[in-house]
Amino acid sequence: MYNTRVRGILIKGNKSFSDVSRDIIKPMDDKTPLWWKISALFSMAALIWGVWGFYNTISTGIGTWGLNNNVAWGWAIINFVWWIGIGHAGTAFSIFLLMVRQKWRTSINRAAEAMTIFAVMAAGMFPMIHMGRIWNGFFIVPYWNTRGPLWYNFNSPLFWDVVAISTYFMASFVFWYIGMIPDFATIRERTTSAIKKKIYGALSFGWIGNARGWLRFETAALLLGGMAAPLVVSVHSIVSMDFSVSVVPGWHTTIFPPYFVVGAIF
């Protein structure tokens, strides 16, 4: 298996494709290991701490943070930019490597894409709790209302943000999901649990692994990748405009869009 001329055998133990699939899916049907439970406990503790922080902010006010009347943006916005940057790294890995047809991307692309999705979700959370009145946060979403001409403000970079981030999230999510469809089908085939069979059956959209399916899969991935790639540039440029559009000394500078994009990828 995978005996290359240059680097010798890549997968040891003389495993067939079937063996590899089985090995990968095995943890899903095994008993949950202790180390997993312990790390989940730590994660839960961190999550509860975070939820307490959010609760505190929302119930008492943004005053619980160290912001003031001349520095009105703080860690929430820093986190937002940082998480968007993290998300970009994932997209960059996965999509750019797909576009240049680097086969080795398959070893990391799922993790990288998942990182993008969750990073964007984390990023989206921070501007929300940063708002003084989160309960009115829906004002920022363009929806039909009875307020006449009072809608959102197209001039505001924050509105561009909302559009850019949601576009980015949706594109990344669809790309991520389509990549998972054949794998869901594999799990559907292999799993012993009837419930899992049902769930993965639904998630895999009836994938049967025929040639036509694979052909369309490849095309769809490439198309979506092609659409998502420019977002890496545009989304972070728009994020940078939150700062560069303002008149604040130090922020009001034209280098910000390329600086943010480059900063996100490296």
Added chain:
Amino acid sequence: MEKKYWQSLESYREMQKEQLSGSTEPIAEFSIEGLDESEIKGKSSRRDFLKMLGFSVSAVALASSCQTPIRKAIPLLNQPEDLIPGVPNFYASTFFDGTDYCSILVKTRENRPIKIEGNELSPLTKRGTIARVQASVLNLYDDARLRNPYKNGNEAEWETIDKEIIQQLGGMAQEGKQVVLLTSTIISPTTRKLISRFQEVYPNVSWVTYDEVSASAIRKANSLNFNRDIIPFYRFDKAKIIVGFNADFLGNWLLPVTFSKQFSSGRKLFKGDHEMSRLYMFESAMSLTGSNADYRTAIKPSEEELLLMSLYNEIAKAMGESPTYEVPKHGFDIGKAAKDLLNNQGSSLVVSGSNSTNTQLIVNAINQLLGNYGNTIDLNRPVFLKQGDEERMQKLVADMNGDQIDGLLMYNVNPAYNYPDAAAFTNGLEKVSLKVSFAETMDETALLCDYVCTASNYLESWDDAEAVKGYLSITQPALRPIFNTRQFQDSLLKWSGSKQKYSSYLEDNWKELLAANAETGNLNKRWARIKQDGIYNIGIEENEPPAFISKGLKTPAANRPGLELVLYEKISIGSGKYTNNPWLLEMPDPITTATWDNYACISPRFAAEHDLHHEDVVKINGQLELPVLVQPGQAYGTVCIALGYGRTAAGKAGNNIGKNVFGLMNVKNSQFQLSGQEISIEKVGGKTYPLALTQMHHTMEGRPIARETTLKDYIKNPSSGNEKERFNEENNSTLYQKVNYDGIQWGMTIDLTSCTGCANCVIACQAENNVVVIGKEQVRNRRIMHWMRIDRYYSEDFENPEVFHMPTLCQHCDNAPCENVCPVAAVTHSTEGLNQTAYNRCIGTRYCINNCPYKVRRFNWFSYVNNDEFDYNLNSDLGKLVLNPDVIVRQRGVVEKCTLCVQRLQEKKLTAKAENRPLRDNEVIVACQQSCPTDAISFGNLKNKNSEVSQQQQEERSYHLLGHLHTLPSTTYLTKVRNKES
């Protein structure tokens, strides 16, 4: 069937029950074409069922989730003739708290006073106020106010108290025991008459007047020089050269509003004006007046007399007068001031705030040499403020300790807190058998009294006032007493056996006065007119100034090397009567910009030499621990501390803030002097105390903000110092169309030459616009909520800098950076040029705060209302009565800022519309402008080219703040002109 509305689930159920039981009128049989029978008869169809289902589900959901608390408002059964809900009434009245005088208008809404304005008709205060006058309305709604009279610390009935006190007073009068009535200065002629009547009934009562900050030396010097025990009326408007020695006449000295009006009227520079007065200031601590001086010299208190003597010598020498006196050496050059004074004889003025008779004698001698009496000093119109007599006060305390006083009635004084030897007073008080206080709150002195005959607030009282001879004014109640209180005068009347109320006593007295002044016609009408105007002027004889009796001057002692103390009254809280007023406690000091505390100011050089830093704690005289504030302009070798802090029984906001320094008062020749005492300070190692300063809060990153020039350059080129503005105007270009306004474009101009930085506007704005108080910790967190702030900039010499005061508020830019960044369009531009915020649309992204180059936008970081963490006036039902009902109280999480008093604009616009006429210029007056004691702010329609504000914006001094950012503000500033040679 008629439509029925319901407000809650209960009322909805009631309604349904009525329908089911058929208790409403029976529905008559009828038929209407086009309706089928089942619909008329009420038989349900499937559609009805679905309708009802949807309706009741949503009704239940609504009623159970979003029911707003029901607050019942009970309308008046009979509406009083003069009360229209929503329309304010104004009552002319007078503010006098024992120290400060101001003729005012009280704005009431639905019978509650909500705002104080200056009375335009007053020849003394001319629509001006100071911050304490503005804030005094909050004292009316202070939780610390007593709600009943007290006897031995328990609430009591007026009848019992009256009976017992009358009995005791009567007994003491028969036995000839000494009873003393101790009051603050009383400027009310009627109250003075009443007191003498009280003394007739009780001949054993003697009357002592006590001011915690005294000016008796001026009176004493005048009685020596002119045989008149008076404080003369100073005319700063007539003086071209003013030389002040530690006299903070723009801040706290005698009549700050009047003097500010006078001073600024001599320094207005509009088209064609080329003259302004010049102010020399010699002082130890940087005062408000000193910060506005053209030439300021920092001197030690012990050097004041030396300099005055040198000044006298120079002038006497130049005028060929003798004698001159020997002056010990000092390092100052007084020649320039002397030369200026000599060139302006008769139109100059030398004043000193010192309370030493010797010093005041020298001042009188200089003014006499310069011929200022009869010109800039009016002896015909004595000032009746500061009548306190420390000598008699000290004798009283000695007598009390010597068991000679049997009764002590105290009105508007708090010696247990502010007498220099408070322990002696309290010890003596214990030996007095009848101790009565007429306090409004349970203050330090009232706590020690047997009876507290709780006095009403001045807004609930009748009185009159004569601060300066011939200028009378009326105090009248704006509402009935909120609590079971009675004004001091009513108590005296009752105890002297009269059945009369003070209001009718006052009226009788005034009618006598009117008759004596040959007023003809219907006196009732005349009296009504006086109550409406609030003022009454009596012509006085304009006599030549009396002959000057030269008493000879004492050669002053040489200056001392030691560390000297200077005590001062803070611009915000004064000498301690307002220590429980959260507005004033949070008002940044115009000089130090500190809020909430008192501290020891020292000069930068002294600090460096003694390794002291900002917020280090020092021990004064080994007893008092105070934080250090390094204050440029403070004289080297002096420490200056504010009075009025360290109260223990002020109330929830003011208790135990800062330290009480009345004990450090300099008692010299039985005169209470604020400065000159030698003290020692030592650093308390390793201990610091946080101070809440605001100057660095709203930093504008060193851009060209403060612009100034000198009078000489201004005369040569009116736009000197303002060249950048021309450059901006010529180079401004934009892709966008300029906003065009049809009708009105509101604009404002602030004359920085006139502005003294007194911060009256800050409190006026706070009162008008329901600006919240957030407490020291949050001020330190740079979250102060004031819509108007006074920025203070220093320049030139670090040890003795020039000071620049700049009121900063929303500039209402035509091209506003805050507007385009709001994602939900909560910040918009009105068709009249206002930059407006829709609070209920704001979601609090705070982008506008970031993007405002002027840093005038404020975020509600917490819920500041009904929050025990912010236990100020908005956490009590009583305190909330001060809120202006025309202005919303902002919710947590929204951004707020100056609206240019949009409620006032709207009110006047509607008035004009109702009268079918265009708005007149200066018809709308915004809160900061209205009571400005220097008339530095003008406001109006920029579209009207003849309006005052348009004219001022045409001035060459006019500039836009940060104009190079192309924000196109509607507000402009006029450069500050200093009357300096270079």
